[in-house]
Amino acid sequence: MPEGHTIHRLARDHQRWFAxxxxxxxxxxxxxxxxxxxxxxxxxxxxxxxGKHLAHIWDHPTTPVVHIHLGLxxxxxxxKSPGPDPRDSVRYQLVxxxxxxxxxxxxxxxxxxxxxxxxxRERLGPDPLRxxxxxxxxxxxxxxxxxxxxxxxxxxxxxxxxxxxxxxELCFLFGLDPFLPARDLDRATxxxxxxxxxxxxxEGVRQRRIVIAPKGESIHDEVSRRxxxxxxxxxRRRCRRCATPIRKQALEGRTLYWCPSCQPAxx
DNA sequence: ATCCGATGTCAAT
DNA sequence: TTGACCTCGGATC
Numbered sequence: 001m002p003e004g005h006t007i008h009r010l011a012r013d014h015q016r017w018f019a020x021x022x023x024x025x026x027x028x029x030x031x032x033x034x035x036x037x038x039x040x041x042x043x044x045x046x047x048x049x050x051g052k053h054l055a056h057i058w059d060h061p062t063t064p065v066v067h068i069h070l071g072l073x074x075x076x077x078x079x080k081s082p083g084p085d086p087r088d089s090v091r092y093q094l095v096x097x098x099x100x101x102x103x104x105x106x107x108x109x110x111x112x113x114x115x116x117x118x119x120x121r122e123r124l125g126p127d128p129l130r131x132x133x134x135x136x137x138x139x140x141x142x143x144x145x146x147x148x149x150x151x152x153x154x155x156x157x158x159x160x161x162x163x164x165x166x167x168x169e170l171c172f173l174f175g176l177d178p179f180l181p182a183r184d185l186d187r188a189t190x191x192x193x194x195x196x197x198x199x200x201x202x203e204g205v206r207q208r209r210i211v212i213a214p215k216g217e218s219i220h221d222e223v224s225r226r227x228x229x230x231x232x233x234x235x236r237r238r239c240r241r242c243a244t245p246i247r248k249q250a251l252e253g254r255t256l257y258w259c260p261s262c263q264p265a266x267x
Numbered sequence: 268a269t270c271c272g273a274t275g276t277c278a279a280t
Numbered sequence: 281t282t283g284a285c286c287t288c289g290g291a292t293c
Contacts, residue, residue, distance in 0.1 A: 105287040
């Protein structure tokens, strides 16, 4: 679920549903109970996202920011108000007159000062989904890394918001060897890669899922794709474009997928 | 009923 | 490079 597009979608939805209201705040699971009590009755001002990090900004004198990171298994479920009884695992629950939000299993859910939220953001690279993103910063960092490109694309200090699906699919789209040292990428290709990241993440926000391959294009589709994501290589047995068996290999703890035919080794 | 993997990150080696 | 953390649901017995 959660790459940058998911988080930006949440920010947008939460902004629309909760901004300017005073939701009740609770923590049935308990670990956010004190913080929830602090916020209960405060006005929800806005929601924003940077990469995979989500912030709820409240009208609170000292700690106005709820900083959320879903990690690998976190989910944010929303309902028409008042929503169902929260299950025991709901860490952070918001309810106003129109909507309810249940946050489950987040990697991070903490109350921060504005300065602390700022510090979190400063550790992140430019986010293709943000208007204020400066791709030059990512380019400068990329040029200094000799690690494989596919590994650097997951480094949130370089580009914030890409995850395991987008990094594999972006490398595929440009026929890039994922093991190419990042510094060997040329500027023109980086620029196209960045532009594609912006476009594809935006499409992900719109569709609420990752869509890389256009509808009719597949010549070798696979039936067993539960989620129905339109992908070329990620978790596939064969390349969607050329049917070559997909290769997979752990790279820095994450499974990397690529098509050895469409993405030949750089040497 | 149990196992296992998952679109993530950090700290400890 | 590994382990810990957070939780769910599909697959498997």
